[in-house]
Amino acid sequence: MDIVGVLAVAFWVMLPAYVPNNAAVLVGGGPPIDGGRTWHGRRLLGDGKTWRGTVGGIAAGVVLALALNAIRTAVGGPLAGLPAFPAAAVVALPTGALLGDIAASFLKRRTGRERGAAFPGLDQLDLVVGSLALTAVAAPGWVLATFTPPVLVTVLVVTPVLHVSTNLLAYKLSLKSEPW
């Protein structure tokens, strides 16, 4: 596969993992998942991880993956060469992405970082680790066939770039209170 093909596959398969974070920013708020609980004097997760953001974000990712499957079938042509999402991946990609983000907040609180503090590296790759780990368990054959070494390397390079640029955009649009 050429570089354009690899980029297309990497972006396509990760879209249902990318969108939940952005959707959570838009719909988040209300009761936090940790219910305000603390551990060793610090919040378990913090006010930035809410039920509404998590459920809404996962729902957005599931709807998107189903839409991509439908578009791929309807349009055909070049899109037919892109991977279809099996049901297990439809659910696991967005769920794993937000679980990775939640795990990152847990680690941030344990290391004394307040809500909204940056943790370079973790902030950009938590969703990749979370979504790929959960999807590898839910749909191992699909993950092995889809995330070939070139696709995996592309995902690891492209995700931080997209993360930084979309968060900067969300900050400029006043949707997010920090630019990371």
Ligand code: CTP
């Ligand atoms: N959000 C949410 N639920 C989630 C993830 C995100 O409601 N599971 C919403 C929150 O409103 C959050 C915003 O999206 O403030 C931005 O997400 P993020 O940057 O991950 O959270 P932070 O507020 O920066 O908190 P943390 O330091 O824990 O990452």
Ligand code: MG
């Ligand atoms: Mg943040």
